């Protein structure tokens with residue numbers, strides 16, 4: 001996908017996402033652009049510009065997705081390039097080039113069988129390395145404390161970006177579980193708070209807690225506190241703008257049934273079903289009370305939302321209607 005950045009500037013940037021969460025690619029990109037106040041449009045057609053001739057050193061690099069290419073094939077691909085059209089005038093330097101050009105061949109989806117010929121071929125100039133190694137660094141397999149529904153490291157980072165997490169901000173997760181979303185937020189420099197349910201605070205050992213997970217990555221100083229409470233309690237603090245983002249992964253049907261604590265007539269706390277619509281409404285109520293201006297509420301759910309319903313009344317309308325504001 002190519003995006004031209006800035007109105008007066010004609011630079012075109014090829015953005016190649018290396019993560020597989022395809023639904024979040026454009027929203028994530030838009031969130032990051034918003035975070036840095038960059039205005040950008042995504043043109044329908046790629047801009048075609050002649051390459052500026054330059055005499056600086058360069059090299060080509062061939063990368064493939066979903067198929068391994070041997071050295072000979074890679075060399076062939078480089079030899080087959082339209083060198084007269086590219087017309088690079090500088091010397092080739094394989095060790096320390098001033099410019100790197102990548103030929104990226106995509107042989108189909110990661111899960112399916114590779115196709116014989118590449119489905120897409122990209123030609124792009126290298127600008128900077130991504131941070132893909134972070135997914136390994138924060139991988140759940142290496143984490144002390146995980147639960148059945150711990151969010152994987154890659155998606156947790158995507159959610160941090162969608163939530164516009166920045167260094168020095170305060171982030172809250174009301175359905176914290178093992179705290180994967182907070183680990184990612186703290187890794188971006190944010191300070192974190194959570195509201196685990198009682199079930200979440202039963203520890204088997206000292207290093208099985210959200211705090212211990214942060215400690216594992218040297219991020220304990222980003223831990224502010226947790227408040228053990230049920231997420232259906234939306235008025236736990238004095239109403240005030242407190243959190244820059246609320247990022248959460250509420251319990252939902254397929255992965256986990258949700259419960260909330262309710263008092264019966266005899267004032268005995270009981271765990272009852274916590275329906276998705278109530279979860280969303282409580283989240284909206286909570287966000288309306290405690291988010292700072294322009295703060296973000298970011299929620300992950302694999303449950304199907306009924307579009308017809310949400311076309312008629314948006315979340316915002318629902319919130320104002322039901323809370324009589």
Ligand SMILES: C[S@@+](CC[C@H](N)C(=O)[O-])C[C@H]1O[C@@H](n2cnc3c(N)ncnc32)[C@H](O)[C@@H]1O
Nearest residue numbers: 150151175177178179180197230231249251259
């Ligand atoms: C989908 S999981 C979140 C997983 C989390 N993102 C992680 O990486 O571990 C939802 C969490 O919400 C907790 N939960 C369920 N009902 C709750 C409630 N009423 N109040 C607070 N937390 C609740 C569950 O125990 C579970 O840990």
